[in-house]
Amino acid sequence: MNDPIQQMIQAKTVLAPMAGVTDVPFRMLMRRFGCKFAFTEMIDVNGVIYNNRKTFRLMERLPGDAPLGIQLVGRDEDKFSRVAAYCVEKGYRVIDINAGCPARKVVSPGKGVSLMRAPAVLSRIVRRLVRELGVPVTVKMRSGWNEEEKNYMEVAEAVQDAGASAVCVHARTKEQMYKGRADHRITAEMKRNLRIPVFASGNLMSPRDVKDVLDLTGCDGVFIARGCLGRPWIFSQTNRMLRGMEPIDPPGFEDIKEIMLEHFQLASEYFESSRLFPRMYKHVAWYFKGHKNLDPVMRSYRQVDSLDGLRRFVESVKVGERNRLEVSGGFPAQGTI
Numbered sequence: 001m002n003d004p005i006q007q008m009i010q011a012k013t014v015l016a017p018m019a020g021v022t023d024v025p026f027r028m029l030m031r032r033f034g035c036k037f038a039f040t041e042m043i044d045v046n047g048v049i050y051n052n053r054k055t056f057r058l059m060e061r062l063p064g065d066a067p068l069g070i071q072l073v074g075r076d077e078d079k080f081s082r083v084a085a086y087c088v089e090k091g092y093r094v095i096d097i098n099a100g101c102p103a104r105k106v107v108s109p110g111k112g113v114s115l116m117r118a119p120a121v122l123s124r125i126v127r128r129l130v131r132e133l134g135v136p137v138t139v140k141m142r143s144g145w146n147e148e149e150k151n152y153m154e155v156a157e158a159v160q161d162a163g164a165s166a167v168c169v170h171a172r173t174k175e176q177m178y179k180g181r182a183d184h185r186i187t188a189e190m191k192r193n194l195r196i197p198v199f200a201s202g203n204l205m206s207p208r209d210v211k212d213v214l215d216l217t218g219c220d221g222v223f224i225a226r227g228c229l230g231r232p233w234i235f236s237q238t239n240r241m242l243r244g245m246e247p248i249d250p251p252g253f254e255d256i257k258e259i260m261l262e263h264f265q266l267a268s269e270y271f272e273s274s275r276l277f278p279r280m281y282k283h284v285a286w287y288f289k290g291h292k293n294l295d296p297v298m299r300s301y302r303q304v305d306s307l308d309g310l311r312r313f314v315e316s317v318k319v320g321e322r323n324r325l326e327v328s329g330g331f332p333a334q335g336t337i
C-alpha cells in the first residue's frame with residue numbers, strides 16, 4: 001500500500017503538525033508508541049526560498065520516520081510551487097497546506113487561517129501543486145474565522161474541486177484559537193458532503209475521545225495534537241481500543257520518567273547540548289502535568305545542564321501525598337552539575 005492517503009486512513013490516528021514540537025526526536029518517540037503516520041510542523045515557504053538554515057533543519061528526517069507528510073505555510077503560489085517541488089525531490093509524499101494557523105505573525109501576512117478568507121487564492125495554490133507535483137495535496141483548515149464567518153463548507157468544496165486529496169478540519173474558529181470545545185458536528189457535515197477523505201482535529205485527548213469522534217462524524221481518521229504531549233502512549237492505547245482490545249492501564253509515574261529519559265536520549269542525538277535542555281523544558285512540564293507543586297520541580301530542572309544531571313534530577317522527583325511532586329535528596333545542591 002503506497003498511497004499515502006490510504007496510509008493515513010489505515011493509521012486512523014495521525015500525528016498532527018505542531019510548531020516547536022513535532023521535531024525529529026518527538027516523531028521518533030511517537031512512532032515507538034505506535035504512531036503510523038506523522039506530519040512535520042509547518043514549514044514557511046519563505047524560509048526555504050531565502051535559505052534559512054533553521055527552516056532546512058525542520059525539514060530533516062530519519063530513515064525510520066515514515067510515512068511522513070510535510071506541511072507548508074505561505075501565501076504566494078509561485079513560492080509554494082518551488083518549495084513543494086523541492087519537498088517532493090527530498091522524498092516527501094504528501095504536501096499539506098496550512099490554512100488554520102491563527103498566530104498573528106502568520107495571519108497578518110495573509111498566511112495560515114487567512115487563506116480561509118481567500119478561498120480563490122487557496123484553490124489556485126492547490127490546483128497548481130496538484131498539476132505540478134504528482135503527489136497528494138491536502139489542506140488543514142479551521143471551521144472559519146469566527147462565529148459569524150464559518151465558511152468551512154465553501155473552503156472545503158473549493159479545495160476539493162481544485163484537486164485536494166483530503167482535508168483535515170480543526171473544528172474551531174480562528175477567534176477560538178485553542179480554547180473552548182471543538183464542534184465536531186462540523187466535521188460530520190463535511191464528511192457527509194465531501195467526496196474526499198475528511199480528518200478531524202480538536203479535543204482529541206484520550207482514546208475515548210478518538211473513538212467518539214470517529215463514531216460521531218464517520219470521518220476517515222483523526223489528527224492527535226495536544227493529546228500526545230507528555231503522553232505518547234495515547235497512540236498505542238487508541239490503536240488497542242480501535243481494534244476492540246481490552247484497555248491497558250496508562251503508565252505509572254516511574255514509567256513516565258523512563259519515557260521522558262527515552263525522549264531525552266533521542267533528543268540528545270539530534271540537538272546539541274546547549275539547546276537540548278531549554279528545548280525540552282516544555283516536554284518535562286507536560287510529562288509531569290496533572291500533579292501539584294510543579295513550579296519548584298521546573299525550577300530545579302532549569303539547573304540541569306548534562307545528561308548525568310538530568311538522570312539525577314529525574315530520580316529525585318517523586319510523587320508525595322495528595323499528588324504533590326517533591327524534589328528529594330537535596331537536588332541540585334549536592335550535585336556537581
Ligand SMILES: Cc1cc2nc3c(=O)[nH]c(=O)nc-3n(C[C@H](O)[C@H](O)[C@H](O)COP(=O)(O)O)c2cc1C
Nearest residue numbers: 016017018019041042140170201202203204225226
Ligand atoms: C504547540 C502547537 C503547535 C501547533 N502547530 C501547528 C502547525 O504547525 N500546523 C498546524 O496545522 N496546526 C498546528 N497546531 C494545531 C494542531 O495541529 C491541532 O489542530 C490543534 O491543536 C487542535 O487539536 P487538539 O485540540 O486535539 O490539540 C498546533 C497546536 C499546538 C498545541
